[in-house]
Amino acid sequence: MLQPLGRMTLGAVAELGDFALFTSRALGSAVGAPRLGRRMVRAIHEQGVRCVPVVLIVGGFTGLVLGLQGYYVLARFGSEGLLGTLVSLTLTRELAPVLAALMVVGQAGSAVAAEIGIQRNSEQIDALETMGVDPRRYLVAPRLLMSVLVFPMQAALFTLVGLVGGWLSGSVLLHLEGGTYWSSVMRAVGPEDVRECFLKAIVFGLLTTAICCYNGFTAHRRAGVTGARAVSASTTRAVVLSSIAVLAADYLITSALI
Numbered sequence: 001m002l003q004p005l006g007r008m009t010l011g012a013v014a015e016l017g018d019f020a021l022f023t024s025r026a027l028g029s030a031v032g033a034p035r036l037g038r039r040m041v042r043a044i045h046e047q048g049v050r051c052v053p054v055v056l057i058v059g060g061f062t063g064l065v066l067g068l069q070g071y072y073v074l075a076r077f078g079s080e081g082l083l084g085t086l087v088s089l090t091l092t093r094e095l096a097p098v099l100a101a102l103m104v105v106g107q108a109g110s111a112v113a114a115e116i117g118i119q120r121n122s123e124q125i126d127a128l129e130t131m132g133v134d135p136r137r138y139l140v141a142p143r144l145l146m147s148v149l150v151f152p153m154q155a156a157l158f159t160l161v162g163l164v165g166g167w168l169s170g171s172v173l174l175h176l177e178g179g180t181y182w183s184s185v186m187r188a189v190g191p192e193d194v195r196e197c198f199l200k201a202i203v204f205g206l207l208t209t210a211i212c213c214y215n216g217f218t219a220h221r222r223a224g225v226t227g228a229r230a231v232s233a234s235t236t237r238a239v240v241l242s243s244i245a246v247l248a249a250d251y252l253i254t255s256a257l258i
Contacts, residue, residue: 022136023144023210023216029137030145039142047108047143047209048150052157053156054103059158062095063087063165070166071174080176084184085167088159092193096159097151099104101204104154105242109212113238116216117231125217139211144206151205152198159197200253208242209248215241 030036070086116139119125128135165184170176215238219230 008107018218019210019214020184022140022214023206026136026140026144026210026213029134030141036137036142036145039138043143043146044112044150046111047104047146047151049134051104051107051154054107055100055154055158056161058099058103059096059161060165062099062158063091063162063167064169065165066090066095066162067169068173071170071176081180082184083166083170083176084181085188087170088163088185088189089193091162091166092160092189092197093248094254096198097155097197097204100154100158100244101151101201101208101246102243103206104151105208105212105239105246109208109242110235110239112209113212113216113235114231116140116213117219117234120217121227121231135217138209140217143209143213147205147209148202152201155197155201196253196257200250203249203253204246207245211242211245212238213236223251 043252066087067083070083070090071080072080074080074086116125119139125135125139128138167178167181170181171178215234219234220226
């Protein structure tokens with residue numbers, strides 16, 4: 001009975017080590033690499049520009065819900081004036097980096113995993129290796145580097161839109177004084193909260209981008225499936241593992257900073 005568990009454990013440890021080597025080699029290949037500018041611009045477009053609409057929509061509705069629920073909870077204690085504090089700290093410390101990362105994974109991460117998986121399936125990656133081009137430097141490194149820049153910007157955008165959504169719920173719909181809301185926001189959010197938000201966003205960006213690229217890069221290793229089904233399985237696996245990694249990393253970072 002222990003043999004299947006042992007094989008599963010050894011396989012997980014081996015794949016984790018392979019993933020660590022893949023990520024470190026991709027980051028190392030970016031040092032001094034020429035002509036990465038165009039690939040970086042494309043990475044900014046796919047991780048940033050294309051994901052802005054979904055981040056705006058989700059951020060707005062998240063702020064609206066926080067404002068609505070927070071107002072009625074605080075009203076029970078006669079503390080409606082603290083609505084701005086509740087919304088701002090919840091967004092800055094937790095929801096903005098987590099939900100923004102999940103939205104980028106759902107749109108850009110799945111596309112990256114599928115694209116690299118198709119390139120592996122159609123032997124384009126093998127062709128790059130035959131020509132002496134490091135596929136990690138060409139396909140993975142620009143996306144990893146730009147995730148450090150794009151994910152904090154998406155988290156900041158999510159926070160700003162969420163604060164406006166909370167103001168709409170509290171001040172426009174529930175008639176809370178707008179000055180009270182924004183003054184509590186300004187008093188509550190400090191530099192340490194912004195640093196925590198950006199730190200989480202950077203970690204989530206590197207982690208999810210590496211996971212999505214790795215699953216696409218190793219699509220040919222999926223046992224029992226080949227061709228288009230291997231690409232589909234790798235894309236699904238990339239999104240699921242990235243989502244779990246974001247939540248697990250969020251807990252670990254929050255525990256370390258408290």
